[in-house]
Amino acid sequence: MTFIDPVWTSLLYLAAAVCFILALKGLNSPRTARRGNLVGAFGAALAVATVFMSVKMDNVPWILGAMVVGSGVAAPVARQVKMTQMPQLVALFNGVGGGAAALVALLELAHSEDHWVRVAIVFTLLVGAVSFAGSAITFSKLQELMTTRPVVFPGLPTLMGAVLIAAVGAAVAVVFSGSLALALLLLVLGLAAGVLLVLPVGGADVPIVISLLNAFTGLAVATSGLVLGNVLLVVAGTLVGASGTILTRAMAAAMGRSVAGILFGAFKGGSTAGSTAVSDRPVRSSSPEDVAVLLGYAQRVIIVPGYGLAVAQGQHTAAELALALEARGIDVDFAIHPVAGRMPGHMNVLLAEANVPYESLKEMGEINSEFRTADVALVVGANDVVNPAAKTTAGSPIYGMPILEVADARQVVFLKRSMRPGFAGIENELMYEPQTTLLFGDAKESLAKVLSAVKAL
Amino acid sequence: MDGIALLTITVLAVFVGFEVVSKVSSTLHTPLMSGANAIHGIILVGAIIVAGQASDPWVLAVALLAVVLATANLVGGFVVTDRMLEMFRGRKRVAPPAGKPDAIKAESRASGSKEGMR
Known part of the structure; x- marks a missing residue:
């Protein structure tokens, strides 16, 4: 087997490196992201082909076998x-x-x-x-x-x-x-x-x-x-x-x-330890039917999905609820905090998977001024990212963290598993405000109950 | 290649890395992490070189293990990133169970803009 000139090897590696830069650059926009990723994969394939063409190697069958094993394990897992x-x-x-x-x-x-x-x-x-x-x-x-x-x-x-x-x-x-x-x-x-x-x-x-x-x-x-x-x-x-x-x-x-x-x-x-303390201060808890009435007769609803929604895998139910509300002529948007879900941008992926249209997903900077015009802010499984203590209580563990301004909405509905504080382990004063209603239960089950109640309106 | 040339390349790559990534919107942070994760699977090239030079069976065994791991990183990384991004592209698709969300969406868009003018 003949080998290519070292200059060609260097040039092909350079091409692969450019592919990787273009891949990261492509991720700047949802339109070019997928193409960017494919360019990166092409660069990787090019580099692997180059190494086989440029150095004298023993054990080639073994190496190819090992690559087959590696991709044979990883590709199906990644696909499923x-x-x-x-x-x-x-x-x-x-x-x-x-x-x-x-x-x-x-x-x-x-x-x-x-x-x-x-x-x-x-x-x-x-x-x-x-x-x-x-x-x-x-x-x-x-x-x-x-x-x-x-x-x-x-x-x-x-x-x-x-x-x-x-x-x-x-x-x-x-x-x-x-x-x-x-x-x-x-x-x-x-x-x-x-x-x-x-x-x-x-x-x-x-x-x-x-x-x-x-x-x-x-x-x-x-x-x-x-x-x-x-x-x-x-x-x-x-x-x-x-x-x-x-x-x-x-x-x-x-x-x-x-x-x-x-x-x-x-x-x-x-x-970071968080708290498991349960407060016994009075809150206004409510039934799925009451929440359905609040939502069903609103003009503008902003849904704030959080970690709890991801854990309960309730994103499909949330998307269905949004569709049901839109069918009633209600304007529905999703407000996405940068760290909602389990990774930054994770919530966007989950909601995209549930077929929520791209334009309905609003980033924090874009949506925060719009809570003032919202009739209902529906907070599903989020807590710290909507806690006003981040703005008002210096010395609070989350002080200084940018939050979604759900307190500006006319009504706030929390779907929560329990009164347990969020990850930061601090109370959310918003829960005790007069405009706030709480519906306790698993995020997915609560959403399903609210959804069927909305459909029955 | 001599040390200074490698150092130059490394420093320039740091700046390219900072520049390219600092503009990525937070919407795409997860695919970005996953895409960057796939790119470092290129350690496969190193693993192949080492395996190609191995003469001792134990060295070969360890090198082949590195090849398996690196291939899993590279192939799995690109596949899972592609799956995520496929969903981003498919956002305007009609949702199967609920009729015509596009039309509904357009209608609610219109009412939304009216509300905005109020």
Whole structure:
């Protein structure tokens, strides 16, 4: 078999890198996003074809077999996964990518002489292992294989500190000795650090951690490119590292938290633990029929879907309710908080899946001034993102977080499971306001009852 | 390739990454995360190179494991992103159970704009 000229190899890698940049750029708009993703996939295929054409390789049948196994497992899962379970699948794919980077670095250690190359190797090894183990824990939390609440135990900060110091020590030793045994120790320490990093993170903060680990894997891929002297890996990994960092900060900002606060808040016994206290102050609770009357005779209704809707998988029922109301000539919009659902933008995906028209989904900045003209704001499974304490109570854990101004609507209806406070563990004063009505129950069941009551009007 | 050239490329890639992503609307944050996630599956290229050089059976086994994991990341990532984006494109489709939402939507749009003028 003949191989292509190294110049061609470089040019084809460059083309692949451009494809990746165009893919991310395409995601700027819903119109070009899908094409952008296909361009990215084309770039990846091009790069894989190039590597087979440009280096002399043994074990080609084995490699092709392994690729068939990898795609044979991943493609059907990716095609069949429910959209509500998509965040954990992204976490899983992210983890295996980090694991692959760590394994590549481990195997390259035997070929490395240069100390700087070994620095890149230990970095890839450590960050890849953290990403793999952290993603595995994230997956378990989102899939509810383990508790979604923060897991903290006495001595956790000390243990984390000890693991990190040992990891740095092992990394330095590997750089100078090139010892495979020490590299394996470093791998284990990296896995432990990943587990300890994610365990104390709970509930709604988990998606931010996925994004952070995504950036970590990008960095590990970039440094593995330095190890292999492969420019494409450097560029692609760096792109992901940079975009992941921006995205992580954007998500954290939308929740009014800092990334450091999310990761280390539980270490300090901060506010991430949430509260299970149930208040006994009087509220106005109501029946599905009453809510149906409120909605059915309104002119303008704004639905605020939240985490609870995603968990109850009630998005199809919410979409049906919107259609039923529109059939009565009522103007219905969905107000989407940037962090509604389990990931930023997740709610848009869920509602799109339920065939809610694109124009009905309004972003926070667009809809906030419109609550004043709304007769009813229907809050389904959301709490903290509509809590006025974010504006009024300095010192509240969510103070400063941008919220949806549902309090401006003439009537506010909360569909809630119980009076338990939201993730931030603070009371929502809006529940006790005179214009507020509460309907208790599972979001999907409540929506179904309201829907049939609206149809019966 | 020498260190300075690689460093130059890395620094430029950081800025391209920041620039390209800072404009993405929050509506598309989830597909973006998923798309970026697929892109780092390109570690497959590294895994293939390492597997192609392996002579020891154990090294080959570990390298092939890396190939399997990286392929899962790459293929699965692009497929799941495509599925998400397919839904974004299909938004104006007629919903099966409820007749003609497009017409209803247009009607309610019209009443909505009247209300806006009030």
